[in-house]
Amino acid sequence: MEVTMKKIIAAKQIHTLSPEMPTCKYMVIEDGWIVDLLDELPIQDESDCEIISYSDHYIYPSFNDSHMHLVGYGAYLSQLRLDHTKSIAELKERLNQYTQSCEDDLIVGRSWNQDEFLEKRLPTRFDLDEVCDDRPVILYRVCGHIAVVNSFALKHYSINKDLVVAGGMIDVEDGVLTGILRENALSLVSRSAELEDIKKYILNAQKQLNAYGITSVQTDDLIMVSKERHEALLALFREMSHKNMLTVRIYQQSQFFTVENFQKHIDLGYVQNSGDLFFKYGPLKILADGSLGARTAKLKSHYHDDPNAQGLLIHSENEVLKLMECAFENNIDVAIHGIGDYTIQFAVDAIKSLATKYPRQDARNAIVHCQIMDHKLMREMGTHNISALVQPVFLEYDMTIVKNRVGESLAKTSYAYKSMLNYGIKLGFGSDAPVEDPNPFRSLYYAITRKRPDGLEYYTDESVTFDEALRAFTVDAAYFSHEDHFKGRLLKKHLADFIVTREDLRQIKPMELLNVRPTATYVGGVCVYEEKVM
Ligand SMILES: [Zn+2]
Structure with a gap:
């Protein structure tokens, strides 16, 4: 990313997201910042100014994904993707194509599902050997709890049929290893990512994000390495920013796991919002409960479709409270993963009492996901200025399970964006990528319609307007990084981060949003993505 001289961007219409001047035609940019917005072309000395014309296009502020996993998304992109593979023959074909273009000494793939295979069986090492027998191949099932590996990998990782792994299984049939590894047996072939790989993942991820019109992410990445390497990963981000290698602005939602580790990083200089415009330290992220799909999100009552399940907390309440208190003492916001109403209530109560003990005017605490809710909880969150980082695109799948999981009356007040x-x-809207694809236009569509293209819908009276949805992806998302006074709208003294689109997003039918892609994306006045014209 290099900052350049003065530029004038001309468009059919520039949507500023400011009520004082909602639209204009010209935007003047200097050193990455917007210095003027006008309806008439300003008179200027041509020699020191570049004019870029998008006269039949529209301009909107670019997107800010308020919760995702940048490194994990980059890793996902760089691996062989096997989702929607229809047969083992197709799996082999995809693996074959991939190995021919990939020079890595290890092949990793993801997301196959034997239920979708014509053959209705698990793949074996012999299937993989037919395609690749000169380096290890590891292909994870869609759930990530099972993998198939080739014979080279079995030998390479010294896996034999007599090996016993606690909490895991190595499949053997008729005295022969099949290549299937389950649960903890996967630890035999897993390796924690090297910083060189992580750098590649970040570069890959930001390229795709820019193509989607995303220029800011609030991302939880420390989970990709062991505690001992947290500082090294933070240093890598700082270095990439200093070297102008970043084209997305990164706000790190840091998961430090233990109070000791958190305190160690505070002592090393972890001050929230310190950094530069491309990399800043963010809030303390805490993973409090599980997921609705697996019935591990902790509910106040039992699961509607399983009276024996109530979900669980990942850490003890005491551990979570200690971590939170450490954040409050050090003026650091908290972003707490809470899906079940028990967990959300617990987090809200804790934030309320800690905020009394450690009052701070500009605290921006939030619940991440914030799915199973009732009116009382929503009222409390609103009253106590506790925000929600939500993923409207989750509705696509979750609308098929929520009523079963929690019953009709609680389902009605869950994912209730309008009421919230x-x-x-x-x-703040986001994708939780790589859990979901980060395409923000899909999230806008689901927030506005709450309807799947196949007709299934979910409490459509909780739909938000296009403008409300766009704010949650731009200026309101920037609120959580304390940057909404200079990011997320196109105003004077704001960052020149924007997208160029063929369609006027505000005018098109919501369904059309699913097919929108920016024709160009700018970060700090620099074009970081441009659609290839066929
Ligand atoms: Zn997440």
Whole structure:
């Protein structure tokens, strides 16, 4: 990323997201910042100014994904993707194509599902050997709890049929290893990512994000390495920013796991919002409960479709409280992963009492996901200025399970974005990539319609307007990184981060959003993505 001289961007219409001047035609940019917005072309000396014309296009602020995993998404992109593979023959064909273009000494693939295979059986090492027998191949099932590896990998990782792994299984049939590894047996072939690889993942991820019109991410990445290497990973981000290698602005939602580790990083200089415009330290992220799909999100009552399940907390309540208190003492916000209503209530109560003990005017604490809710919880969150980082695209799948999991009456007040806004809860939209594809236009579509293209819908009276959805992906998302006064709108003294689109997003039918892609994306006035014209 290099900062350049003065530029004038001309467009059919520039949507600023400011009520004082909602639209204009010209935007003047200097050193990455917007210095003027006009309806008439300003008179200027041509020699020191570049004019870029998008006269039949529209301009909007670019997107800010308020919760994702940048490194994990990059890793996902760089591996062989096997989702929607229809047969073992197709799996082999895809593996074959991939190995021919990939020079890595290890092949990793993801997301196959034998239920979708014509053959309705698990793949074996012999299937993989037919395609690749000169380096290890590891292909994970969609759930990530099972993998198939080739014979080279079995030998390479010294896996034999007599090996016993606690909490894991190595499949053997008729005295022969099949190549299937389950649960903890996967630890035999897993390796923690090297910083060189992570650098590649970040570069890959940001390229795809820019193509989607995303220029800011709030991302939880420390989970990719062991505690001992947290500082090394933070240093890598700092270095990439200093070397102008970043084209997305990164706000790190740091998961430090233990109070000791968190305190160690505070002592090393972890001050929230310190950094530069491309990499800043963010809030303390805490993973409090599990997921709705697996019935591990902790509910106040038992699961509607399983009276024996109530979900669970990942850490003890005491551990979570200690971590939170450490954050509050050090003026660091908290972003707490909470999906079940028990967990969300617990987090809200804790934030309320800690905020009394450690009052701070500009605290921006949030619940990440914030799915199973009732009116009382929403009212409390609104009253106590606790925000929600939500993923509207989750509705696509979750609308098929929520009523079963929690029953009709609780389902109605869950994912209830309109009510949340009415209670005064600030919303930041995001994708949780690589859990979901980070395409923000899909999230906009689901927030506005709450309807799947196949007709299934979910409490459509909780739909938000296009403008409300766009704010949650731009200026309101920037609120959580304390940057909404200079990011997320196209105003004077704001960052020149924007997208160029063929369609006027505000005018098209919501369904059309699913097919929108920016024709160009700018970060700090520099074009970082441009659509290839066929
Ligand atoms: Zn996440």
